[in-house]
Amino acid sequence: MSEFPEPASRRKFLKSSAVATAGILIVPRFVLGGKGYTAPSDQLVVAGVGVGGKGESDLAMFAKTGKVRIAYLCDVDDRRAANSRQAFPQATYYKDWRRLLDKEAKHFDAMSVSTPDHNHAAVTLAAMQHGKHVYVQKPLTHDIYEARALTEAAKRYKVVTQMGNQGASNDGVRQLQEWYDAGLLGDVHTVYCWTDRPVWPQGIPWPTTAVTPPPTLDWDLWLGSAPYRPFVEKLVPFNWRGWWDYGTGALGDMGCHLLEAPFRVLNLQYPSAVQASVGSVYVDEFKRGYFPDSCPPSSHVILRFPKTNKTKGDITVHWMDGGIQPERPAELGPNEVFGDGGNGMLFIGEKGKMMASTYSADPRLLPTSRTQQAQVPQTLARVPGGANGHYGQWVEACLAGYGKKQVSSPFELAGPLTEALLVANLAIRGYDLQRPKATGQGMDYPGRGLELLWDPKQLKVTNLDDINRFVKRDYRQGWQLG
Secondary structure (H helix, E strand, O other): OOOOOOOOOHHHHHHHHHHHOOOOOOOOHHHHHOOOOOOOOOOEEEEEEOOOOHHHHHHHHHHHOOOEEEEEEEOOEHHHHHHHHHHOOOOEEEOOHHHHHHHHHHHOOEEEEOOOHHHHHHHHHHHHHOOOEEEEEOOOOOOHHHHHHHHHHHHHHOOOEEEEOHHHHOHHHHHHHHHHHOOOOOOEEEEEEEOOOOOOOOOOOOOOOOOOOOOOEOHHHHHOOOOOOOOOOOOOOOHHHHEOOOOOHHHHHHHHHHHHHHHHHHOOOOOOEEEEEEOOEEOOOOOEEOOOOEOOOOEEEEEEEOOOOOOOOOEEEEEEEOOOOOOOOOOOOOOOOOOOOOOEEEEEEOOOEEEEOHHHOOOEEEOOHHHHHOOOOOOOOOOOOHHHHHHHHHHHHHHHOOOOOOOOOOHHHHHHHHHHHHHHHHHHHOOOOOOOOOOOOOOOOOOOOOOEEEEOOOOEEOOOHHHHHHOOOOOOOOOOOO
């Protein structure tokens, strides 16, 4: 990965601006004073890549702060981009993010990335190499290697980073942390997190019938770093999440929202071991099948983490998706909702338990009567606006400059969290080599029969080398990382 030249000086910019950039009304901050510069009054000039769906709402939240000018929009699908183009009519529009950076990098400060998972890393790393602050939707990356690369790049290029994980800014996670730090649970040794996702198809064969992409969609640009396949129906804009080439399954979609609290409360870093069991689907009346291109319909993953400065020993974290839930704790009344019904987290300590819902919302001690009785002083500052303040927090940090203000989900935290989720996905994708490899029929179950031993320094599984091909995938020609 090669670094790009430092931003131009104020004098050089003013000398050339009369001819080259006379139409720019608000000068990007980094051009005026270089990295870390703080101007008394200006706006953050932002480019958005992936501006439909979640990207659309992200840009709207940035603009709502009153301190952001959305200057550039980029999307491979004109139809998906239509609302953002209408909301920000003065923004210049591109379909290829590489052209956006090549032509406009001097004219904006920060980039919001909300593409499908498989293109997160390439777009984000390129933006950081251009000196741009970045806001990236969860999960941070598609591959383990990419998560580590972005975490290191954030320090190297000294830019403000934030993963779009709104629960990290919620009051709930800070309440959970204060309860634990006050000793109300004793030492936590086990955590359960669960979700009712996926709500898109998983555990299915790749469609056999190719169709013509809609005229608004550039299919080649959408594929980006992924292997080429003909376009099929019902893949975009949502169902790509269930296919390993593009998505990261229920773990990638909801894991960041649910596992962020255990990471923060217990100061977890990298797992040391992982095992999994997964659900399968009926192919016909007598056979169950596994389709290796697709994430399974349900899974139960057990991650083991080494002891931290917040625990006495190793920590076991259970992840369950597809509607699987742990046993209800005895301290929870029979008519009390477990988590939020479909999703939740449960901390089990030697002296007590606590739980919360998605985004760490509605934190409760168990039995729930303890919640109101507990008198624990507030020791952690809250983010103004809570979960919705996640956006403004990043904007303020960008305006202040690298290292000047804290954000809730910088890559130094989001990177290890994402890595842990993707290590869990290794177990979901793995298989016992003593069995025949998956054929799409019969009794091949990924992840069953082995505990994978993970070495975070080498970024590899040490006892099943074949699975390491998923740590860093092969990129399509022309789309390599960096």
